[in-house]
Amino acid sequence: MSLDKSEVQKIAWLAKLAIDDQDISTYSNELSNILGLVETMNSVDTNGISPIAHPLDLTARLRPDQVTETNHRDQFQKNAPLIDDGCYLVPKVIE
């Protein structure tokens, strides 16, 4: 299975990655190779084996419903390029 140009562009768009047109064929080859590996795995007979949701054969430990965190807003916001009134600022995302 191989991916065409538009599929590569769509994956890049979904992942919010900017890619150069000239690199598309390289990505297409590399991604197609990964899909090839998946196809190889698909050919294994897995009838009678129940699917797993996690590679570790363990189940989740649950946490009691307690507030354990305190306010560290000032520290966190030191990383933010723009803040105002306690809010993180981003370019306007609505028309």
Added chain:
Amino acid sequence: MEWETVIGLEIHAQLATKSKIFSGAATTYGAEPNTQACAVDLGLPGVLPVINKEVISKAIKFGLAIEAEIPPKSVFARKNYFYPDLPKGYQISQFELPIVSTGHIDIQLEDGSTKRVGVTRAHLEEDAGKSMHEGFGGFTGIDLNRAGTPLLEIVSEPDMRNAKEAVAYMKKIHSLVRYLEICDGNMQEGSFRCDANVSVRPKGQNEFGTRAELKNINSFRFVEQAINIEVERQIDILEDGGKVIQETRLYDPNKNETRSMRSKEEANDYRYFPDPDLLPVEIENSFIEEIRTQLPELPDAKKHRFINEFKLSEYDSTVLTAQKEMSDYFEACVKAADGEAKLSSNWITGELAAALNKENKDIADSPVSAEMLGGMVKRIKDDTISGKIAKQVFEAMWNGEGDSDSIIESKGLKQVTDTGAIEKLVDDVIANSPSQVELYQAAPDDKKGKLIGYFVGQIMKQSQGKANPKQVNELLSKKLKS
């Protein structure tokens, strides 16, 4: 052509926990922006989510209440999309193996009949943060306090056929989550909101039409309006020979119209996969059974008990049990009224409901407590006051003038039951109304009842409403006969 509407609802109920679904940050509403968003909620590198046990048990509680199956294993998945109020770039949700599988609830239709609505599933997920597009000078402000708040998304089958049924279903789920105390149901604060999938098809056709998804509707009234206006829009398109497009639309209550949200259209490729940061949750039978023992009496069961125990009508029982606070109030009132249920019910669904409605108050904030109202009902029952005078007492209680006994005392509202005093009133009125007496005595028996009203009215006026009406009637009939 005749059209049929098909509606399915997705309800998001915020689970009332102290901490978030995957972190120990607080969930209190209305805190200063970003003061309740910890490293996990912000999606900083190296953090790991840990599941809140209370979230799991609240979801199971809901599942048991709708008689759903609770699968032994539940898995969390990543739903990938890009938006600034979702810092990780994915929302932790459930896809395969949700916590609650197929169940159902019964709704009451307007004609009094009952309809069963299927619940496809209910799954857990984290809420996103909040984006504010105004007031930040051309930027969007992001508050991540809400990020990571636990949500139970309740997905119905496309079983509803008009907007009223959808509202009845939403109200029933709302009542249920409040009875279970798993969600505060506050729609203004967004704790309970709903998306509606709406389509139309020619009546008699089996396949569904193309649906539109109406997003984020946060009141019962808006659900009804939004669905009705959307159905109209779709029928107009189809009758003009057009095609309905599958899309997300936003309801604008100010203009009463739905609008396409084109910007989100292309993003509908969520690429779900199991979250590698979270192990599957194993739900043991003993855990389910422990939760089952904590289930409160649910609205339907309570309604039937009210019908049997208090001999109330089906209608009164439905009204009184729709809201847990209302049913608690009723039971406390009956207790204070020495078991007088019918009068209590009348006062709660009548005078009290009207007064609450007028001032837009919840029953929990009623200035007249159940004990106060019950105390007053007791005084109607034991003939201390008449039902008419009780309205004055109620009003005084509402205005904070004390409990019924002290109001009756201080305002001198006690009913006159002294036979001698009533007899004097009766005699006076008869003596002063010779022409009415003549008319009464000449009238045929079936007209007498109506004519006696004049005398009763006069006597009540003389006594300022305090004469016992039953005694007045008895004495009058006796004296007018002779």
